[in-house]
Amino acid sequence: MITRKEVERVAKLARIGISKKEEEKFARELSLILDYVKKLKEVDISKTLPTSHSIEIExxxxxxxxxxxxxxxxxxxxxxxxxxxxxxxxTKDSYLKVKSIL
Known part of the structure; x- marks a missing residue:
């Protein structure tokens, strides 16, 4: 769980001003994100082969x-x-002449 103090510290390090209400909001949202990451870490991928693409497409x-x-x-x-x-x-020869765009 991310605390308001941690959010306040990160905001100071990033040199952004946020209100107390925003600190609470960000603490909740960041906690939810970390909970989701924790769930992802629990997924068993030991039998999954490494791939360079998530979808096999030709x-x-x-x-x-x-x-x-x-x-x-x-x-x-x-x-x-x-x-x-x-x-x-x-035109020039058999080509259209256009203005350069780069």
Whole structure:
């Protein structure tokens, strides 16, 4: 159990001002946290293997690859790219030119 005196001492060390009401509140809350930690320490984990991740999850992303639309074909795609480039305020070669953000 954390006492008000301990909370007051920690507050002084941290150089924060807290009221008597807050001292009582923090003493209760910190005591509850320590009780919970005590319960966690009682859990038997002797048969649990160490892991680097708590949940076994696999990467489900796929490799990116370029595909030309079957409906448009390469020529149709190039026409769309040209139209989009014409709409851009600034371009260089076949790229959009944007302001640096870093």
């Amino acid at each position: 990467n489900v992303t796929r490799e990116d690859h370029v595909q030309i639309s079957k409906k448009l074909g390469r020529a149709g795609k190039e026409k769309i790219a040209e139209k989009l480039l014409k709409l851009a305020p600034e």
